[in-house]
Amino acid sequence: MRSGGCFPERYGEIVEKIRIQKIISDSGYCSRRKAEALIDQGKVKVNGRPVKLGDKCSYRDVISVDGERLYIAPKKNKLYIMLNKPRGYVTTVSDELERRTVMDLIADIDERVYPVGRLDRNSEGLLLLTNDGEFANSIMHPSRHITKTYRVTVRPDIDEEQLEKLSTGVDLDGKMTLPATVVVKEKQEGRVVLLITIKEGRNRQIRRMCEAVGLEVARLRRVSIGPLRLGMLKPGTWRELTADELRALRTAIGKEK
Numbered sequence: 001m002r003s004g005g006c007f008p009e010r011y012g013e014i015v016e017k018i019r020i021q022k023i024i025s026d027s028g029y030c031s032r033r034k035a036e037a038l039i040d041q042g043k044v045k046v047n048g049r050p051v052k053l054g055d056k057c058s059y060r061d062v063i064s065v066d067g068e069r070l071y072i073a074p075k076k077n078k079l080y081i082m083l084n085k086p087r088g089y090v091t092t093v094s095d096e097l098e099r100r101t102v103m104d105l106i107a108d109i110d111e112r113v114y115p116v117g118r119l120d121r122n123s124e125g126l127l128l129l130t131n132d133g134e135f136a137n138s139i140m141h142p143s144r145h146i147t148k149t150y151r152v153t154v155r156p157d158i159d160e161e162q163l164e165k166l167s168t169g170v171d172l173d174g175k176m177t178l179p180a181t182v183v184v185k186e187k188q189e190g191r192v193v194l195l196i197t198i199k200e201g202r203n204r205q206i207r208r209m210c211e212a213v214g215l216e217v218a219r220l221r222r223v224s225i226g227p228l229r230l231g232m233l234k235p236g237t238w239r240e241l242t243a244d245e246l247r248a249l250r251t252a253i254g255k256e257k
Contacts, residue, residue, distance in 0.1 A: 017056035020044060023063065025133025027070055032137040037064055050084045073203040079111045080131040080246055083238040084230060088150060091118040091127065102127060105236055117141060120204055125150070125222035126230040129238075138253040139225070144200040145178075146226045146252060150206050151185070152194045153219040158184070162213040172202060191218065226252040 024035035024044070038044050039053050046057045046065045057063065063070040085091070089100045093114055102115060106129065116128040116136045132137055139146055169176040171205070178199050186193035196206055207217050221232045229246040233239065241249070 012051075014054040017058055019054070020046065020051055020063065021053070022133075023057065023059060024065070024070065025137070028114070028131040028133070029065065029070055030114055030133070031116070031140065032133045033140060035133070058172050077111070078132045079109070079113055079130060080132065080133075080135070081106065081109070081113060081238050082228065082230070082233065083127045083129060084233040084235045084239060085119050085127045085155075086122050086123055086235040087124050090121050091115045102129070106238055117201055119222060120207070123207075123220045123222070124235065125220075126225055126228070127210050127222070128225060128228075139249070140201065142200060146199065147197050147199055147224070148222060148226075149195060149197040149224040151219075151221045151223050152196055152206060152210065152217060154192050154194060154210055154215040156190050156216075157220050158192045158194070158215060162215065165213045166196065166209055168208050172205070172208050172212065177205065179201070180209075197221075225249075 021032050021035035024030065024038070025032035029035070030038070034042075036053060039051060039055075042050055043066045044051055046055070046061050048062070048064075051057075083102060085102055085105075089102050089105065092101050093099050093103055099121070106113065111131055113129040113131045114136070116130060116139050119125065119127055128136075128139065138144060146164060163182055166182045167180055167181055180199075181195075181197040184192060184196040185195055193253060196209075198205060202208075206220055210217050228241070228245055
């Protein structure tokens with residue numbers, strides 16, 4: 001058990017209380033944002049009692065998530081990974097339907113990491129994984145407006161009106177998408193390749209935007225997140241981010257360190 005600034009009560013010292021979502025994210029179980037959602041859903045207990053957002057505890061308390069005790073290991077090295085996710089893998093730590101998950105592709109990593117955001121099963125490309133909950137939360141938080149660029153093959157063709165709608169915003173569930181950058185890269189009979197850059201991350205957003213203007217998505221691949229580019233990384237393989245890449249990402253989310 002790591003101290004995290006907490007001290008044994010038996011020595012008469014005060015045990016520091018920390019927000020529960022921070023302890024969960026620091027443990028590497030999930031991001032802070034996900035931990036907040038789990039607390040909101042009533043899935044987190046401390047010493048057997050349900051907690052709510054804003055509650056605090058110490059690293060000495062027994063924290064459980066969905067009935068599973070959370071063991072806080074000694075402080076570990078923070079790990080930042082980029083993976084080229086192939087189609088056919090779901091972006092979850094585990095899957096109740098026993099489908100292949102992105103964790104199967106990084107089984108040789110000793111540290112426990114988890115995905116930052118999602119790519120749906122039929123999408124591919126750049127996916128970040130980390131055990132740094134604060135970093136993951138900053139990348140995913142809507143207020144950061146971190147750009148994400150996708151190479152999208154659509155059918156059958158695209159006209160100026162559809163391009164305009166994708167660029168200025170389309171209505172998804174009663175809320176307009178933010179303006180996007182849409183560039184036509186290739187045009188062949190019956191198919192068009194687009195580069196679409198968005199500043200938000202709503203569920204299956206690119207697919208739903210295209211469907212909303214009458215386009216069928218044949219292939220969707222994420223090629224960049226902020227300043228981080230997929231490059232020549234082969235499908236199904238991963239590598240750690242370089243110091244320069246990590247610095248550039250931290251700058252993009254306003255957390256230069």
